[in-house]
Amino acid sequence: MNLLLRVVSLIALLSGPLMAEPLHYDLDPTRSRVGFVATFGSDRITGTIPIATAEVQLDFDRAASSFVRVVLDATGARASFPFATQAMTGPKVLAVSQFPTLTFESRSLAVGTTSATLTGDLTIRGVTRPVMLEAQVFRQRGTQAGDRSRMSVRLNGTVRRSEFGATGWADMVGDVVELDILVRIDQIRG
Amino acid sequence: MAAYNNDAGFGWVTRGLHWLMALALIAMLVFGTYLAGMEPALDRLWMYGAHKTVGFTLLVLSMLRIGWHAWSPPPGPIPDLAVWQLRLSRAVQRSFYALMLALPLSGWVASSATGIDTVLFNRWVLPPIAPVSEQWESVGFIVHGALGKLLALLVIVHVVGAFWHRNGTLRRMLFGHRKL
């Protein structure tokens, strides 16, 4: 190997952390969970919505060039009891026969010391509204400190369903829906 | 004790249906009004199922009752009443039959329109008889509530009439015949 090539590869190796590329991740839907909670009188309805597709790109040095886009399969949404599932997927709430997906697309990521704030556009029933999610990032079990190849991210936030026109059963089910999302992401190595 | 009705009185089938349905209908009026006003909770969801189950059973009983009366006609009114009394009692009784069909049907229509399964006896899903639509749902429940109030009003008129007649009308529905 000639000298020039050695030098170039050495520079590339050293400068790696300084000019890091955004990392691309695969979201593992089977080990991820989009959960929600809404009030039902004095009780709570909980449930989950399956993730259809996800694009995750994180830039740990320049948060602004991070990007997340998640599509949820509204037709697979399930609540903690069967009547609630039917009510939720029906025309007065998610209207899944007309709007089979929910989408989230990030706009900005603000990174703090222990957590991050992810803001973006959430589309429900074809209506797009801004939403803010608090994110906590964890290493997955069995990974080393500083290993960013496999991570768990927990996202919490709330939406007002009335803002999306999902107003069904407003006399029984609360307007504020809490989101509790846990995603497991694995870096895609090119 | 005769099962069939005849010119002199009511058989036990008619009397049984009358008192069973009377009790159940009045209970359903109270229960339905409670349902519509109660604070929802998970441990109260069964009440909707119970209301629908009893209501649908009453729909079936109403059809059986109408069929039975076509097969075994009940005696006509005891003829010692004023014309207006005869007319009123006939109108009230006809309205009962119409309401015994229309009231549960309107509940079924409105429930169908919500898009949520109508489950009877905790296991059988009644097929929907209306499109899933907010309009059908709200009109359906308005009609259901209004027919319920009308039925309550008619029950009062009917009960007052039954005691008012004092000519054996109440006795023959209780015991089959006017005289003991």
Ligand code: HEM
């Ligand atoms: C003869 C039978 C029935 C009677 C006497 C009856 C009576 C009533 C009454 C009085 C109410 C209160 C309405 C209001 O004040 O708004 C009610 C509510 C209700 N009924 Fe019925 N009903 C009958 C059958 C049915 C059936 C067959 C169904 C469904 C399959 C049904 C479904 C409902 C529901 C879901 C409510 C609650 C509405 C709400 O939450 O606002 N009913 N019923």
